[in-house]
Amino acid sequence: MKKTLLFVLFCISQMFYSQADCATALSVCGNSNITYSPTGIGLVNESLGGCLITGEHNSIWYKLTIATGGTLTFDLVPTDPDADYDWAVYGPNVTCGALGTPLRCNAATVIGVGAATGLNMTSTITNAAGGSPTPYCQYMDVLPGQTYYLYIDNWVGAGGSTVAPFSLTWGGTATLASPFTDPALQPQPFVPPGLPAANPLDPREILICVSPAVFDFSTLSTGILNGNPNFVISYHTTQNDALAGTSPITAPITVNTTTIYYYSIHYQDAANPNNPLNFCRQISPFKFKLGNITADDKTLLACNNNKAGTGTFNLTTAGVFTGNNVTIKYYPTMANLNAGTAEITNPTQYVSAGGVVYAFVKTTEGCSDTAAITLGFYPEVVVNDAVLRFCALQENVVTAVFNLTTANVTSQTGTTKKYYKSLQDAISGTNEISATMAAAYVSPNGVVYVKVTDGNGCYGIAKITLEVIPPVYSTILKDKTICMEDRTTLDAGAGFDGYEWSTGATTQTITNVGVGNYWVKLKTGSCISYQTVKVYPSEQPVISSVEISNTTVTVNANGGKAPYKYSMDNVNWQDSNVFTNIKRGDHVVYIKDIYDCESISVAIVVPNLVNVITPNSDGINDIIDYSALGHKQNLVFNIFDRYGNKIFQADKKNNYKWDGTAANKKVPTGNYWYSVTWNENDKNNTLFKYTGWVLVKNRE
Numbered sequence: 001m002k003k004t005l006l007f008v009l010f011c012i013s014q015m016f017y018s019q020a021d022c023a024t025a026l027s028v029c030g031n032s033n034i035t036y037s038p039t040g041i042g043l044v045n046e047s048l049g050g051c052l053i054t055g056e057h058n059s060i061w062y063k064l065t066i067a068t069g070g071t072l073t074f075d076l077v078p079t080d081p082d083a084d085y086d087w088a089v090y091g092p093n094v095t096c097g098a099l100g101t102p103l104r105c106n107a108a109t110v111i112g113v114g115a116a117t118g119l120n121m122t123s124t125i126t127n128a129a130g131g132s133p134t135p136y137c138q139y140m141d142v143l144p145g146q147t148y149y150l151y152i153d154n155w156v157g158a159g160g161s162t163v164a165p166f167s168l169t170w171g172g173t174a175t176l177a178s179p180f181t182d183p184a185l186q187p188q189p190f191v192p193p194g195l196p197a198a199n200p201l202d203p204r205e206i207l208i209c210v211s212p213a214v215f216d217f218s219t220l221s222t223g224i225l226n227g228n229p230n231f232v233i234s235y236h237t238t239q240n241d242a243l244a245g246t247s248p249i250t251a252p253i254t255v256n257t258t259t260i261y262y263y264s265i266h267y268q269d270a271a272n273p274n275n276p277l278n279f280c281r282q283i284s285p286f287k288f289k290l291g292n293i294t295a296d297d298k299t300l301l302a303c304n305n306n307k308a309g310t311g312t313f314n315l316t317t318a319g320v321f322t323g324n325n326v327t328i329k330y331y332p333t334m335a336n337l338n339a340g341t342a343e344i345t346n347p348t349q350y351v352s353a354g355g356v357v358y359a360f361v362k363t364t365e366g367c368s369d370t371a372a373i374t375l376g377f378y379p380e381v382v383v384n385d386a387v388l389r390f391c392a393l394q395e396n397v398v399t400a401v402f403n404l405t406t407a408n409v410t411s412q413t414g415t416t417k418k419y420y421k422s423l424q425d426a427i428s429g430t431n432e433i434s435a436t437m438a439a440a441y442v443s444p445n446g447v448v449y450v451k452v453t454d455g456n457g458c459y460g461i462a463k464i465t466l467e468v469i470p471p472v473y474s475t476i477l478k479d480k481t482i483c484m485e486d487r488t489t490l491d492a493g494a495g496f497d498g499y500e501w502s503t504g505a506t507t508q509t510i511t512n513v514g515v516g517n518y519w520v521k522l523k524t525g526s527c528i529s530y531q532t533v534k535v536y537p538s539e540q541p542v543i544s545s546v547e548i549s550n551t552t553v554t555v556n557a558n559g560g561k562a563p564y565k566y567s568m569d570n571v572n573w574q575d576s577n578v579f580t581n582i583k584r585g586d587h588v589v590y591i592k593d594i595y596d597c598e599s600i601s602v603a604i605v606v607p608n609l610v611n612v613i614t615p616n617s618d619g620i621n622d623i624i625d626y627s628a629l630g631h632k633q634n635l636v637f638n639i640f641d642r643y644g645n646k647i648f649q650a651d652k653k654n655n656y657k658w659d660g661t662a663a664n665k666k667v668p669t670g671n672y673w674y675s676v677t678w679n680e681n682d683k684n685n686t687l688f689k690y691t692g693w694v695l696v697k698n699r700e
Helices: 217-225 239-244 334-339 423-428 435-439
Strands: 026-028 034-036 059-068 070-078 084-090 104-106 117-120 136-138 140-142 147-155 166-171 204-208 213-215 231-236 253-255 260-267 281-290 298-302 311-313 326-331 350-352 355-363 368-377 386-391 400-402 416-420 441-443 446-453 459-469 480-482 488-491 498-501 509-513 516-524 527-537 541-549 552-559 565-567 585-592 600-606 633-640 646-650 670-679 687-696
Touching (some): 084 117, 104 136, 117 166, 147 166, 217 231, 217 260, 231 239, 298 311, 350 355, 400 459, 480 488, 488 527, 541 585, 552 585
Parallel strands (some): 026 059, 204 281, 298 368, 386 459, 541 687
Antiparallel strands (some): 034 166, 070 166, 213 253, 355 368, 400 441, 416 446, 541 552, 585 600, 633 646, 670 687
């Protein structure tokens, strides 16, 4: 409350304190302006002394206490130019019974426009008698703690003059004591009760539910005093009583909405009952106003997120009542409200389907009303599921790079989208897929979720199905095997939208292709499949061994790819690896595999085999001699009896010769078998094997 609120604003009315004398002087608290209209002389027509020799006319007494020393001045200005004011100052520290001669006194006749009087810094006189043309007296030098009395009289005599209010303004460097301007005494502002009236000049208004009503004024004290210690408050039915602190209201009384009431605040120095500050009062009017309240029915909207069918409502934002100092409780039904049961205890987070709840609004004065709050939903965020299909990655054909932001999940404008890996994450708003990742999201077949939020904060969740478009490969393009010296054609097959070969060709086929590695990019729609193909050189077959038995030659081969072809002249070919009736002498054996590449050959000799020996030392057919083959690798010459038992082995020690003996004894006459094997000195170490029989004739 402003310090100037009737702060020693001792009443505008002319009727108050017209009977006040020195002993009941009104205390001046602080340097606040004073406006007053004195009438009458009070109880006693006192002897005033000094320039005031004609007695009292329309007078008022003030008592002031100095807070800080210095110079003190004042301007006393009548509100009517025909009013003539006289005044006197007594002190310092005098009593009403012994005021003495005034320190300053002015009874000058000052009438007319701007007719002011008082103390200023330029005048040098201290006493101006009646009729004097000097309206101002010299300032006063004052000290802290001094008290003074100021007498003011609106002179009306035989010569005329008018009774009218005056306005008094303090000046100079000194300040007047007041508990209401000392923050050490009043640390907090006082808080006036009630609410401002529609007209700011009218008293504040306290709401009551019925009129008349019994009211306990003491219930206002704590709020007005606002924690300020050592101040006392009283309540009165007249301004006069409030100024003087007389006739306080001490018990609840019946009040109405027409009477103006007053509260009066004064300081109470418990250590010094005579402290002048104790007599300073601050008063203010107030009245009562019929306070029946009206609570307004409201509609409250929330989000029906993801079609849940319920929303979270903050009932406290419904605004069913716009005033202050009320309590509001919420109930699911009117029956609950009337019974005071099932109160909604979480009104800021009330989860409900659409419907109606009820608010009970009650003021501190006990006035109440109810309101219905209709619960509804904002328009739903309309979303639809979508499918995204992107081409498989070449490096990992089960995955693709998806641009989630291209999914058409809503046609609503003014929305924002966020992407999540799971529905629960989307609902809770956690583990969001960042905007950068959403534009290039690598994933196999699967789903993600998009949370679409509108300007009301409502959202819908759509599912985006991710489909990896698998690569489409040629079913006829296969690896090939050709002869090293050959060329071939690679065909990717028809039905593709485009071809790009590693050779630079853009046709379905490429020709004249040799051994090597090739690739082709096959376009299907917007997708490209990368397919590789190899042209292998065929593996050449190898003649692993040759077996010669008399005139029969058996060729054994491996490697390459069967079936093989065999020839003795590289012109005529047969499927069998056995050649019969081969003439004695040198020959060449040829083979080739299924690829019909250049043939592989090996030279052979069909020897003139010895079938009879007569080891009788006559120099004719005495031995079998294979010493001519001694330079061959792994040459072995073995003799077997008819039962298959080896009876002799020719080697380097016996120079690969047999003379029909075994263990240095002549063998019995009969047929024996022999075999000669070696590895040819070629790159394949071809195994040669000659077999035959011999008749041994030993003479005994």
